[in-house]
Amino acid sequence: MAYTERLDKRKFDELRPMEAKIGVVKNAKGSASFKSGKTWAIAAVYGPREIYPKFLANPTKGILRCHYTMMPFSGSGERIRPGKSRRAQEISMVMEKALLPVVDLTDFPNSVVDVFVELPQTDAGTRCAAISAASMALAHAGIPMKDLVSSIAVGQVDGTVLADLSYGEESYPDVEVSDIPVAMLHNSKQISLLQMDGEISKKDLLKALEMAKGATEKVYELQVKALKEHYSKE
Amino acid sequence: MSSILVQDKSVVVPGEILAEGMDYLPGDNTYRENDKIYSKVLGLGYPAGRVIKVTPLAGPYVPKPGDKIIGKIIDIAFSGWRVNTSTAYSAMMNVKDATSRFIKKEEDLSKIMAIGDHVVVKITNVTSQNLIDLTMKEPGLYKISGGRLITIDSQKVPRVIGKKGSMISQIKEKTGCNITVGQNGVIWLKGSPEGELLAEKAIKLIEQRSHQEGLTDKIEKFLEENKVPLPERKSNGSDLKESEGNEYAEETEEGGQ
Numbered sequence: 400m401a402y403t404e405r406l407d408k409r410k411f412d413e414l415r416p417m418e419a420k421i422g423v424v425k426n427a428k429g430s431a432s433f434k435s436g437k438t439w440a441i442a443a444v445y446g447p448r449e450i451y452p453k454f455l456a457n458p459t460k461g462i463l464r465c466h467y468t469m470m471p472f473s474g475s476g477e478r479i480r481p482g483k484s485r486r487a488q489e490i491s492m493v494m495e496k497a498l499l500p501v502v503d504l505t506d507f508p509n510s511v512v513d514v515f516v517e518l519p520q521t522d523a524g525t526r527c528a529a530i531s532a533a534s535m536a537l538a539h540a541g542i543p544m545k546d547l548v549s550s551i552a553v554g555q556v557d558g559t560v561l562a563d564l565s566y567g568e569e570s571y572p573d574v575e576v577s578d579i580p581v582a583m584l585h586n587s588k589q590i591s592l593l594q595m596d597g598e599i600s601k602k603d604l605l606k607a608l609e610m611a612k613g614a615t616e617k618v619y620e621l622q623v624k625a626l627k628e629h630y631s632k633e
Numbered sequence: 634m635s636s637i638l639v640q641d642k643s644v645v646v647p648g649e650i651l652a653e654g655m656d657y658l659p660g661d662n663t664y665r666e667n668d669k670i671y672s673k674v675l676g677l678g679y680p681a682g683r684v685i686k687v688t689p690l691a692g693p694y695v696p697k698p699g700d701k702i703i704g705k706i707i708d709i710a711f712s713g714w715r716v717n718t719s720t721a722y723s724a725m726m727n728v729k730d731a732t733s734r735f736i737k738k739e740e741d742l743s744k745i746m747a748i749g750d751h752v753v754v755k756i757t758n759v760t761s762q763n764l765i766d767l768t769m770k771e772p773g774l775y776k777i778s779g780g781r782l783i784t785i786d787s788q789k790v791p792r793v794i795g796k797k798g799s800m801i802s803q804i805k806e807k808t809g810c811n812i813t814v815g816q817n818g819v820i821w822l823k824g825s826p827e828g829e830l831l832a833e834k835a836i837k838l839i840e841q842r843s844h845q846e847g848l849t850d851k852i853e854k855f856l857e858e859n860k861v862p863l864p865e866r867k868s869n870g871s872d873l874k875e876s877e878g879n880e881y882a883e884e885t886e887e888g889g890q
Contacts, residue, residue: 428786429691447693447721458762461721501647503673506695508762510721538647538675541692541788545664545673546648586648586671623646626675630644630690630844 402557402574406567407436412610414551414563414617419531419625421539429540431625433532435551436565437522442532444540447510455511461504465494465514467529473521475566490526497530497550497582497592503543512542523566523578524552530582530592535622539629548591549618550582553607555599560606562614569596579607583615639678639685644844646675651685660686677844690844694720694787694817696759701774703782703815704767706750709742716754716767719784719817724765726754731769751777751821753813780811780823783833785840787818792843793836800839800849807856808832809863827861834859 405411415436424430427443434440450456467490471478494516504512514536516529527550534548554564557574569578577597583590590608599607635654639645651663652670659665662674663685672678676687696702696718704724708715713727728736732745746752753774758766768774785793793814794801805812810824810832820836822829835852842848 428693449721449723507693507721539691541674541676541689541786543662543673543692544647545671547646584648586650586666623649626646627644 402559402571405561407565411559412562412613414614415565417618417621419535419621421535421625421629427536427540429536429538429542431532431535431539433528433535435524435528435531435563437520438518438524438528439520440516440518440525440528440532442514442516442529442536444512444514444533444536444542446512446540447504447507447542448513450509450511456509458508459505461507461510461512463495463499463502463504463512463514465491465498465516465533467491467494467516467518467526469518469521469525473518475522490529493526493592493594494530494533498533498537498548500589500591501534501544501546501548501584502537503545506543512537512540521566523564523569524580526550526592526594527552527580527582531618531622535626538626546584546586547619547622548582548584549615549622550580550592551611551614551618552578552580553611553614554578554597555603555607558603560603560610562610579604579611581608581611581615583611585616585619588612637680637685639680641680642677642846644675644690645672645678645687647672651678651687652680656683658684660684662687662689689788691786692788694718696720696722696724696756696763696765696817698756698759700756700816701753702756702817703751703753703777703813703819703821704817706746706748706752709748714742714746716752718765719819720763722763722765724754724756724767726752726767726769730757730767733770746776751782753777753815753821777813777821780821781829781833783820783822783836785818785820785836787816789840789843790814790816790818792848793820793839795849800852803849803853804832804835804856807853808835808861825861825864828864831856831859831861 418434420432423432424443429444432441447461467487471481514533530550553562555577556571577599579595582592635656637652639651649672659670672687674689676689679686704716704718706714707717716724718724754767754769757768808828808831810822810828813821822832
């Protein structure tokens with residue numbers, strides 16, 4: 400039996416209800432919160448500041464350093480050990496690579512911009528929420544950027560191509576499932592993050608990536624709205 | 634076909650298209666790709682004639698020669714001091730740029746300025762790698778004592794000073810504080826405790842609302858509503874410092890309303 404109705408009755412290309420807010424961490428240079436369904440990411444940006452350890456410094460441009468952390472009881476299941484893990488390190492790395500094409504730190508050689516992303520609650524799609532939040536927080540901090548990065552997961556459950564998978568869909572039992580987090584630059588539509596868990600046919604992959612274009616556009620609209628609203632209120 | 638797509642003083646986000654066509658030129662904080670001009674920061678768009686620029690709403694301080702900043706002594710070297718400039722880069726101030734007094738070879742530099750002291754200094758030189766040279770041998774540059782330091786975003790400094798220093802002189806007048814604004818966003822306040830608190834609140838309010846119009850009047854209203862007793866004017870050193878502050882404010886009128 401094919402997957403014809405989604406667990407939360409959404410349309411196939413419908414995203415979970417999203418919410419974006421700027422300036423949630425007052426002590427940071429820039430900050431943003433991004434919610435997508437039950438997934439919630441808070442990003443805080445510090446810097447450019449002096450880099451330690453010194454050997455990491457790049458004399459031609461500043462470097463971007465991301466730190467991704469899930470809170471201990473953020474998932475629906477067991478306690479997650481706080482701190483660095485193999486998974487957190489991987490996601491921190493892909494976040495850096497997803498954001499680097501837009502961030503321009505040539506004016507700040509030998510310095511570092513730190514992005515901390517904390518996830519108080521998760522329900523799949525955390526790296527996408529983290530990237531979308533980090534992109535807004537970097538803009539809020541006034542870091543020179545060529546563009547904004549918007550990120551969303553697409554995928555396939557039992558032959559049906561979907562956007563923004565929840566944890567229930569990502570772990571759908573006994574069928575072929577794939578989860579493809581995508582991050583896209585708005586103007587050039589270049590993809591700066593593309594990963595995949597599971598299996599997907601070539602036809603469905605192309606269909607999913609086409610769906611990602613529309614889905615990231617919706618995220619982008621929300622990001623722009625949040626940034627502009629933050630500065631328009633009386 | 635060329636057209637401007639941004640309204641004057643509207644908020645733009647990074648990557649937003651400001652203008653199409655080769656008739657327009659990219660100004661500060663913008664870039665051109667093919668025939669379009671894009672914003673590079675979150676800021677307010679200013680189409681001025683053919684040039685389109687963006688004024689950032691926030692952002693890191695970029696040191697420039699001639700800027701007056703407030704820094705903190707963090708280290709003492711053989712012949713000078715290392716100063717934290719509240720950026721990613723610390724600056725070096727040589728003995729000969731710090732004082733005109735003769736310094737003996739074995740003299741203890743910490744007697745002149747110790748680690749932890751704050752100083753009002755001027756940037757004389759900045760290299761491409763953002764190595765900074767400072768001087769303290771000009772009028773209006775001195776070691777700070779007493780009062781309180783607050784930090785704001787460096788992009789908001791022009792708004793705190795106001796057009797020809799209108800904003801800052803208004804705050805000085807109404808709170809009875811001496812105020813020195815560093816271009817790096819560090820502000821030194823000295824006055825009565827109530828005056829300092831009020832001045833701090835007013836400056837934080839400016840920082841929060843810097844993108845709005847008619848800010849000087851709003852702040853005036855705020856200061857009127859929260860009046861503090863003004864101390865008796867003394868006609869000695871404190872007045873001198875204030876006039877220096879005014880002089881400085883006039884130099885940096887750009888970006889006022």
